[in-house]
Amino acid sequence: MKIRLHYKLFAAILAAILVVVVYMTLVMQWSFNRGFLHYVSSVEYEQLKRVGTELEIIYKKHDGWSWLTDDPIRVAEIIIGSYADRKQKERFLERLRGNGRGSRMLPSGPRPAELPPSLLPRVFLLDEKKHTLFGFDPGQSSVDLIELLHENKVVGYVGLYPARYLSEKLELVFANQQKFTLMLIAAAAVLIAAGLTFPITYMLTRPIREMAAATRSLAKGRYQTRIRMNSSDEFGQLAQDLNDLGTILEKNQIARSQWIADISHELRTPLSILRGKIEALQDGLYQPTEELYRGLHREVMHLGLLVDDLYQLSLSDLGAMSYQRVEVQPCWALEQAISLMEAELTDHGLRLETEVDIDNDASLFADNERLKQLFTNLLANAIRYTDSGGTIRIHVGCEKQHLVYTFEDTAPGVSDEDLTRLFDRLYRVEASRSRELGGAGLGLSICHSIVTGHNGTIEAEHSPLGGLLVRVRLPLSE
Incomplete structure (x- = not known):
């Protein structure tokens, strides 16, 4: 029992x-x-x-x-x-x-x-x-x-x-009376103590019962469960921790649902386009032209990029994203990324400005390929969301024991609300423009994972140029 x-x-x-x-x-x-x-x-x-x-x-x-x-x-x-x-x-x-x-x-x-x-x-x-x-x-x-x-x-x-x-x-009678009285007092004390202890212990264990019920509710998936606790003792702290846990689980549930919905949408859109065009070809509504094939190829590439990005993020979540860290030059990966994106910069009519202000002997203990992926994503994001004729400015400098990479661009900028969510997965400042601009909202999330994997930090703020400023801090090699 x-x-x-x-x-x-x-x-x-x-x-x-x-x-x-x-x-x-x-x-x-x-x-x-x-x-x-x-x-x-x-x-x-x-x-x-x-x-x-x-x-x-x-x-x-x-x-x-x-x-x-x-x-x-x-x-x-x-x-x-x-x-x-x-x-x-x-x-x-x-x-x-x-x-x-x-x-x-x-x-x-x-x-x-x-x-x-x-x-x-x-x-x-x-x-x-x-x-x-x-x-x-x-x-x-x-x-x-x-x-x-x-x-x-x-x-x-x-x-x-x-x-x-x-x-x-007479002495024996008096002594026995005193003993009897003493026994009555002891029995009364025990009964009074029992009468007081039962409700007191019930009150003391009430927070435990409430927290146990809340824990069972959380285990059943009711993440909106909260405990009302006004005390500041250990019970109050435990209740607050359980409430925080419920809040996190609720947010994770909402994020997971949104994540699945967004992934479904991102996959459904190119698949629908591919399906429609292929069916039109089968029905003879479209002629197999070079332009049609380019459109199909573009949608397939978009799907491939989306799947690759999702794979990279899943590796990061599982802690399986590998890093081959060695002593590297701070600007090699950045130069490679700029070289890859030169054509897109020209196509969008953007001007690139770079400034390097570091010591010659500065080095990083990092994975060059991952850094190249990081800088490529940051450049691609800046190119994608900067108006034609604008400027992208990159600055590399030292700050205490860190190397700081700053990416700035001109208008358009982002709102304060959007700044706090830029590194969330599948989040886009303008969802309606996603198809036009080709973004799935995963690039900055991948950047965040790579920077975190190098024990660094990444943050976004408004740029003096009128657009977005992204600052990456990576620890210098000892």
Whole structure:
């Protein structure tokens, strides 16, 4: 059977409280027994002092202890007379005097291993030489004695063996009442603790239940699930982390859906064109002209480029995009890319300006082919979205421990909203112009992957020339 955390926490706290209550009860009971026995001993000591005073009076009256021989019961009567309980006193005196058996009730001889608990058997009387006159002989026992004086001379001693446990009825009743009260208090404390602990543990585990429910909801694909949590403790932080996770999953789901829709659209458009033209050829509506074949070839090339770009991005996502890094010259890949794009620059009527401001010994630890792909994509993007007659400016410089490549172009520019999304996959500033300009919205995403793979950064901002500025930072070789 599955036990919920609420009940486990309740049981653990209640068990801890129960252990503490039991411990405190035992300690208090031990302390009470010890203190009460000490109190009883103090009361008995006061009784013994009164007994000693009576014995001093009788000693003075008879001028010695000879009267003990004729009336040994007299000492027992004095001891019993010091009892506070009148009924108990009368009962003991009746037993002592009845049927002539009183002398047999008197304690005498060596001290037994276990003394009776009542006061009478524990009192003893010694003469001035500490010879036993009444009671059990103390022998070498260490017992506190009260001196008996006559005319400022010690004529005897009276002592009391300490009680090891309670014996008097009233004392036992009082002690038992206190123990019973202590047990009631302990039981009440446990019940109150249980009554308070159950709702407290329920409240403490409520955030856990809410987060568990939210986690199950996220696992079922309901990524819009959020947890309301106002606390700033660990639970609050965990709830915030789960909310952040839900936000990321929701964004990823939306992005994935958009990605699939965009890919489907990008593939469907050239395929539809190819299908339409091929079917028209089959039906005899089009004649197989060179211009028609060029159009078909253009669509096939567009599909090939799109598939290649998607493949490159998938390699980057899987961490499988390979980099053959070696010490390279900072401008070799850039020069190769410019050489490849010269024809397109001329066709679009664009002017290219380059400026290199780096030390001769500067080098990069990079993959030249990937850098060539990076710069080619950046140049192609600038050519594609710069009006005819415009200018593209490339600057290469050093900034601390990085090499900085800056690509700028003239109008048209991009909005602030578009700037933040330029490196998103399949994102185009003007989707309606995608077919005309030939872009699928993957070039800058690939650039971002290549730069990240070289431990660099890439960012976009408005260009002073009126168009777009893309800045690439790559770490210099150590």
